[in-house]
Amino acid sequence: MTKKLNVAVVGATGAVGSKMMEKLIERKFPIASIKFLASARSAGKQIEFNGENYTIEEAKPESFEGIDLALFSAGGAVSEVLAPEAAKRGAIVIDNTSHFRMDPEVPLVVPEVNRHALKTIPKGIIANPNCSTIQMVAALQPIREKFGLTKVVVSTYQAVSGSGVAAIEELREQSAQWDAGKNVEAKVLPVKSDKKHYPIARNVIPQIDKFTDNGFTYEEMKMINETKKIMEAPELKVAATCVRVPVVSGHSESVYIELEQEATVQQIFDALTDAPGIVLQDDIREQLYPMPIFAENEEPTYVGRIRQDLDNKKGFHLWIVSDNLLKGAALNSIQIAEAMLEDHLL
Amino acid sequence: MTKKLNVAVVGATGAVGSKMMEKLIERKFPIASIKFLASARSAGKQIEFNGENYTIEEAKPESFEGIDLALFSAGGAVSEVLAPEAAKRGAIVIDNTSHFRMDPEVPLVVPEVNRHALKTIPKGIIANPNCSTIQMVAALQPIREKFGLTKVVVSTYQAVSGSGVAAIEELREQSAQWDAGKNVEAKVLPVKSDKKHYPIARNVIPQIDKFTDNGFTYEEMKMINETKKIMEAPELKVAATCVRVPVVSGHSESVYIELEQEATVQQIFDALTDAPGIVLQDDIREQLYPMPIFAENEEPTYVGRIRQDLDNKKGFHLWIVSDNLLKGAALNSIQIAEAMLEDHLL
CATH class of the missing domain: 3.40.50.720 (NAD(P)-binding Rossmann-like Domain)
Known part of the structure; x- marks a missing residue:
């Protein structure tokens, strides 16, 4: 270079x-x-x-x-x-x-x-x-390369910084209002240009970006469509629910996947170990799993809570966290x- | 009486x-x-x-x-x-x-x-x-009665009050520490009697209750096993990821279900309208959907964000919120x- x-x-x-x-x-x-x-x-x-x-x-x-x-x-x-x-x-x-x-x-x-x-x-x-898409596909790709991927069901826990500097400031102000026992004012989230605004402090808001006609938000449709485009897999089934949480930076995702082939948790661990940009944080004896406050200002995408679906040997759960302003x-x-x-x- | x-x-x-x-x-x-x-x-x-x-x-x-x-x-x-x-x-x-x-x-x-x-x-x-189970089965039962239910994949957004008075106090103290720019101390969450404690203010913690040997937490296994017992459906597939969020009271759940029969969103609306204990809050033009700050101290279980899976006519998304100390x-x-x-x- x-x-x-x-x-x-x-x-x-x-x-x-x-x-x-x-x-x-x-x-x-x-x-x-x-x-x-x-x-x-x-x-x-x-x-x-x-x-x-x-x-x-x-x-x-x-x-x-x-x-x-x-x-x-x-x-x-x-x-x-x-x-x-x-x-x-x-x-x-x-x-x-x-x-x-x-x-x-x-x-x-x-x-x-x-x-x-x-x-x-x-x-x-x-x-x-889109930020929430990047960290998800980065974590799923090493698994997909080894075992194939047929379906993704994701629920997100997205930080306010994804909505810009004004949303970070709004969380700070609302928290102070809450602590002081004052009325909490909402002006920015969920979407500054939308009709209604709701508090994010001590709340979660199941709306990120505006709604499309099919009942999904644009954020959810981005996760669905962009995942298929990046993975060059139009046949991949992707379903998303995007939710804002009172976190400053760091998006978390609860992801359920179905693979083409059966696999074991150890094989999923192996696929992610040394995968580019991925850090495996998964040791339940040590209560080790990814969390947004520890991902803030860090470059990797962190993956943990890996579990096989108890009803389906091709089904796995993952918990994926990354700084939405960095890798995202x-x-x-x-x-x-x-x-x-x-x-x-x- | x-x-x-x-x-x-x-x-x-x-x-x-x-x-x-x-x-x-x-x-x-x-x-x-x-x-x-x-x-x-x-x-x-x-x-x-x-x-x-x-x-x-x-x-x-x-x-x-x-x-x-x-x-x-x-x-x-x-x-x-x-x-x-x-x-x-x-x-x-x-x-x-x-x-x-x-x-x-x-x-x-x-x-x-x-x-x-x-x-x-x-x-x-x-x-x-278990609190997170009650509100989910209350909302799913009216749908199940009409269309059958084969699979449930749930990710929760659970309030700190589910962990007791000390956890509510901890969120309050940590928020004040955060606002004052002080170090945030964690002593209660995720589980008081477990080895490690993590901040909940400005964070989400993907651990509720201790871990079982299979990698799921006890909370997740409660949702899986109790749902099958209450619904008297041992064959029902249930997969759960339970996450603590910085909310005082009111558990939220992103629930993906697969039905036995095809249905439309309108039919799911109809099944939930007038269902006992359920309040439908679903109007995207008015940005109407359930949120925990509005469910606190209220008796109903609120359901919204109902969407059909774009890849599966038997698949539906729901967003379910209720006060975990009340209905839960x-x-x-x-x-x-x-x-x-x-x-x-x-």
């Missing part, structure tokens, strides 16, 4: 954008130049990166002249307009929003699962999958770029 | 016991006399019931002389020793602990599901099921006694 790139970060001040900057530095990403782009509202603000100050510039089509790699996480509307403009000017776009994910000409990539999809990028745009967003984006550099695709 | 009963409450100062007292008053349970029993440690303390003061007496075998109905919620060890003594003296025992639940000679009852089981009480003891414990116990009075069994 000696080649150095001209990088643009769009949406650097958001929850994901700031983690993206951290990871670029930490992982010594080979940067020739970097610029930070945002809406006109944020333009002119100062931002620090690796000890130097930068002025945030307004994102315009011309901003991407000479850029090799553009990292987008400023919302679907911004990506819709500017990602094609960046690509047109020769940049490879890695987009964190959902806008292009289901476009058949846009690869949707978790490097541990479908790195090969990076070889064909017809639009110059690569989509980073910023880290996976950077890993896509690193994989492309290694494979001489960038 | 004109007959009046001599009642003993064992464990009145606990989280469930105090709710039991509330419900006895609220529901105008026909009481001739009442006494409050506890360990020697609590004996002598004063307790208020319906505007009158009572002295807590030490629970001994002789305490149950002349008692018609004994309500136990003072832990399995107390029930093990004293429930048979109460029954021997002619009392009907309704036991909230897990001690007798799987005894084939002890009926395990949710009145909406298997009220008929109250007709045969060989040991004079009736067991009140105290209320169900009192309802068992009320059903027996109505059926002239007490």
